[in-house]
Amino acid sequence: MEDFNARAYVAAAAPMLKLDLTEEQLPGVILNIERIAALAALVLDFPLDDASEPAPVFRP
Amino acid sequence: MTESALAAEIAAGVRSGAVSAVRVIERTLERIARLDPKLNAFTKVMPERALKEAAAIDARRWQGEDPGPLAGVPYAVKNLFDIKGVVTLAGSKIDTEHRPAAADAFAVRRLHDAGAILVGALNMDEYAYGFTTENAHHGVTHNPHDLARVAGGSSGGSAAAVAGGLVPLSLGSDTNGSIRVPSSFCGIFGLKPTYGRLSRHGSTHFVASLDHVGPFARSVRDLASCYDAMQGFDPLDPVCSDRPTEPVSEGLERGAEGLRIAIADGYFAPSGTADAQEAVAIAAASLGAARNVTIPEAARARAAAFLITATEGANQHLADLQRRPDDFDPTTRDRFLAGALTPAAWLVQAQRFRRWYHSQVLALFDGVDVIIAPSTPCPAPLIGQEMMTIGGTEMAVRPNLGIFTQPLSFIGLPICAVPVHRPGRLPIGIQVIAAPWREADALRVAFALERDGVAAAPVAAVA
Numbered sequence: 012m013e014d015f016n017a018r019a020y021v022a023a024a025a026p027m028l029k030l031d032l033t034e035e036q037l038p039g040v041i042l043n044i045e046r047i048a049a050l051a052a053l054v055l056d057f058p059l060d061d062a063s064e065p066a067p068v069f070r071p
Numbered sequence: 072m073t074e075s076a077l078a079a080e081i082a083a084g085v086r087s088g089a090v091s092a093v094r095v096i097e098r099t100l101e102r103i104a105r106l107d108p109k110l111n112a113f114t115k116v117m118p119e120r121a122l123k124e125a126a127a128i129d130a131r132r133w134q135g136e137d138p139g140p141l142a143g144v145p146y147a148v149k150n151l152f153d154i155k156g157v158v159t160l161a162g163s164k165i166d167t168e169h170r171p172a173a174a175d176a177f178a179v180r181r182l183h184d185a186g187a188i189l190v191g192a193l194n195m196d197e198y199a200y201g202f203t204t205e206n207a208h209h210g211v212t213h214n215p216h217d218l219a220r221v222a223g224g225s226s227g228g229s230a231a232a233v234a235g236g237l238v239p240l241s242l243g244s245d246t247n248g249s250i251r252v253p254s255s256f257c258g259i260f261g262l263k264p265t266y267g268r269l270s271r272h273g274s275t276h277f278v279a280s281l282d283h284v285g286p287f288a289r290s291v292r293d294l295a296s297c298y299d300a301m302q303g304f305d306p307l308d309p310v311c312s313d314r315p316t317e318p319v320s321e322g323l324e325r326g327a328e329g330l331r332i333a334i335a336d337g338y339f340a341p342s343g344t345a346d347a348q349e350a351v352a353i354a355a356a357s358l359g360a361a362r363n364v365t366i367p368e369a370a371r372a373r374a375a376a377f378l379i380t381a382t383e384g385a386n387q388h389l390a391d392l393q394r395r396p397d398d399f400d401p402t403t404r405d406r407f408l409a410g411a412l413t414p415a416a417w418l419v420q421a422q423r424f425r426r427w428y429h430s431q432v433l434a435l436f437d438g439v440d441v442i443i444a445p446s447t448p449c450p451a452p453l454i455g456q457e458m459m460t461i462g463g464t465e466m467a468v469r470p471n472l473g474i475f476t477q478p479l480s481f482i483g484l485p486i487c488a489v490p491v492h493r494p495g496r497l498p499i500g501i502q503v504i505a506a507p508w509r510e511a512d513a514l515r516v517a518f519a520l521e522r523d524g525v526a527a528a529p530v531a532a533v534a
Contacts, residue, residue: 024412029393032408036396039405044412046470047381050374051417054424057371065422066429067280 017045074102075236075530078144078293082186085143088132092125092143092188099145099190103237106533109218111210112231114150114160116191121145124188139186141300146240149229150192151199152176152284153273161275162195162225164208165391165398176273177308178242178284178301185300190238193228197400199244199277200384200407201225202252202472203452207400211454214256215531216498220451223253223472225277226287230257233287234498236530240288240297244274246281247376248446248476251502254287254488256451258498259528260294260517261287265507266483267312269298270305278383279310280422281376281480289528291518294487295320298510319511326519327441330512332360335444335504338369339475341462347445347475350491350499354443357525358516364439367431372478375421375428377470379481382418385410402469429482436506441516443501445475446488450497479504487513489520492527 018041025032025040032040072084072095084090100118107113131138148154151161153172160166174180179189194212196204204212204227212227214220215235222231226243230253233241243250245263254261262285271284286297302316334355340348355361366372385392385407391399392407399407435442448461452468459468479486479502487503487510503520505513520526 021409021412028389028411030396030408030411031393036405036408040408040412043381043406043409047378047409047413047417050377051413051420053371053374054378054417054421057368057424059420059423059427063423063427065419066425067422 015048017041017048020044074098076239077290078141078239078288078296079290081144081239082140082142085128086132086138092128093122095143096121096125096145096188096190099238103190106235106237109533110213110215110231110235112193112212112228112235112237113147113191114194114209114228115157117189121188121190128186128188139184140296141182142186144187144240145190145238146182146187146242147191147193147232147238148179148189148242149195149226149244151195151244151275152179152242154179154189154192157192159275161199162197162206162209165395174273177270177305179273181301181303182297187240193232193241195228196225197403198384198388199225199246199249200403201469202248203469204228205402205454207402214451215533216258217451219453221256221454223256223451225249227253229287230254230259233289234259234528234531235533239293240286242284242286245283245285245480246277247380247480248473250285250287251446251476251486251488251500252472254490255446255500256498258490259287259289260291260490261285261488262294262298262510263480263486264298264510265485267310268485268508268510269301270308270311272305272307276387278380280379280383283480289530291323291514291521292320295323295514314508317508317511319514322511323515323518325515326522327358327516330440330516331438332358332441332443332516333362333364333439334360335366335442336363337365339366339444343460343462344445344448346450346499347448350501351443351445353491353525354489354501354520357520357523360443364435364442366435366478368428369478371424372428372481373474375424376477376481378413378417378421381406381410382413425481432482433506440505440512442504444504446500446502447472448474450499476502483507485510485513487517489517489526490528492525
């Protein structure tokens, strides 16, 4: 994903999730968020029309 | 009866009185004691419960009662299924602190009612997040066909126990390929039913949107018997369908007759996967399947399944990720942590894409009944192997063993994992894929392949 700074994103988002990441954990987390971001780019690039609904359905 | 008899042979022997269930279980426990130190498939063996249940089966027969279609058949379950009085580990260290389960899982109760006898719990990747069962807490499960290789995962113990002939049946779960990948590597049959067909109640969630449970066996008939025994509506699993049960065992002998079969091309046939393509070609030739079909946007489907898995999986364990991340297995920890940070829009987009993709793939079934695809890009990697090459690209082993399975479980299609018999070679399997709720079609094709000698699951000579 272009212009995605995984290190900066992880540093900003982790406290919001109350994740106190250590220096030892950081490289693996960054590698994995980069992997997720690359796959997200594939999904986000695909045009879906506005009426398309998410798959899960809740039936009260 | 041999030490590694099939479930059908054992049940016939116990039902007729030719052998007692207690004797079957004693021999099973002896074989586990002898071979499991080499395989590390079991995390718990339960001789007391097993022998007690066996004695009860024998008593029922002596009293003239029907002891059930799976009378005296030993089986074991991935250790994410609840077993009354036993702590459900889900492959983790963290969950060893949980209380013992108050009741058996739905699937275990069903098999008990059918006369089958639970002998133990089986190893897996931590929280089902992996394809190799190289578990830092509970050890590596070894492939019975080559102890230097992985058994696959995440239901690695379930596949190794069946492939090594320790039990004729086992249960596992499949979110992205966790039944089909170990079936391929261990050379056995597995069934991932339609999403919602079997109750998951009493099993530890990994990704509720994608989780399935299902059986492993060394014959299609055994697989079908186990599946039939587990069918039934369960209101305690919100995903479980209230469709009537649809037993599949009776119709197996119709084989592939009348079914339109096609081979998945494109995404499912990249270069550098020669063993996988050979397995598909062998099966296609036997079935006379000459036509191809293209599953649209499979790469995006796999990507979307990956996003949903990372996000939901991490949410499931968020409290422990916050408080005690270093108690996770090093192979899952950083993936869970990254999953916890995945933006919500990516998850929702993946779920919207899922519905679009579902409609496209369902339309394919207007023209075909069954689709054949490889299960894994290669036979079992070596234990500890980090990298592999597919289509000229070097890639990490662990996240990529499910490239062929993920796009299909993503929309819950029923799939029979079938071991293609290649004597003297490492096992590898194919996926026999049917339309939703058409497990019978997939199993009939698997039965045809087995009858023609193309598919087989001989007991591994564990050495």
